[in-house]
Amino acid sequence: MNKEQISIDDIIERYPGKPEYLIFLLQDLQHAYNYISPVALALVCDHVGIPLSQAYAVATFYQSFSLEPKGEHEVRVCQGTACHLKGAPRVVEEAERKLGIKAGQTTKDLKFTLETVNCLGACALAPVAVIDEEYHPNITTRQLLKNLDKLAAE
Numbered sequence: 001m002n003k004e005q006i007s008i009d010d011i012i013e014r015y016p017g018k019p020e021y022l023i024f025l026l027q028d029l030q031h032a033y034n035y036i037s038p039v040a041l042a043l044v045c046d047h048v049g050i051p052l053s054q055a056y057a058v059a060t061f062y063q064s065f066s067l068e069p070k071g072e073h074e075v076r077v078c079q080g081t082a083c084h085l086k087g088a089p090r091v092v093e094e095a096e097r098k099l100g101i102k103a104g105q106t107t108k109d110l111k112f113t114l115e116t117v118n119c120l121g122a123c124a125l126a127p128v129a130v131i132d133e134e135y136h137p138n139i140t141t142r143q144l145l146k147n148l149d150k151l152a153a154e
């Protein structure tokens with residue numbers, strides 16, 4: 001999907017103005033822009049005829065929606081017990097240093113979002129990182145930094 005060519009209105013017009021289409025609209029907006037802006041949320045509410053508070057509640061309930069701008073690349077490092085014991089904190093520290101942000105933040109150029117998460121359910125492969133939905137088992141600091149370099153060069 002070309003983000004520059006798709007307007008919020010284009011997305012909204014894909015669905016009938018009924019409350020049951022709220023989730024579909026939020027999914028499409030999230031996919032197109034990597035987050036749902038306050039303006040987009042308000043326009044969706046107007047379209048489907050629900051109060052802003054209701055849409056806000058839905059958008060904050062599901063982890064797949066973000067009301068803050070996210071980076072083009074999402075880097076998640078597990079901080080569950082197994083990963084913690086296998087050195088995940090150091091991996092996060094080095095990623096923070098490299099990107100110049102803290103975990104939970106997005107770089108100013110909107111290239112990367114760095115997050116820490118609880119157990120990803122792959123403890124035997126600890127430490128684990130997920131970069132743009134791709135699992136990286138037994139990740140080392142060096143491997144993570146190499147991946148960041150590769151993505152930054154794209």
Ligand code: FES
Nearest residue numbers: 078080083120122
């Ligand atoms: S603690 Fe990291 S995958 Fe379980």
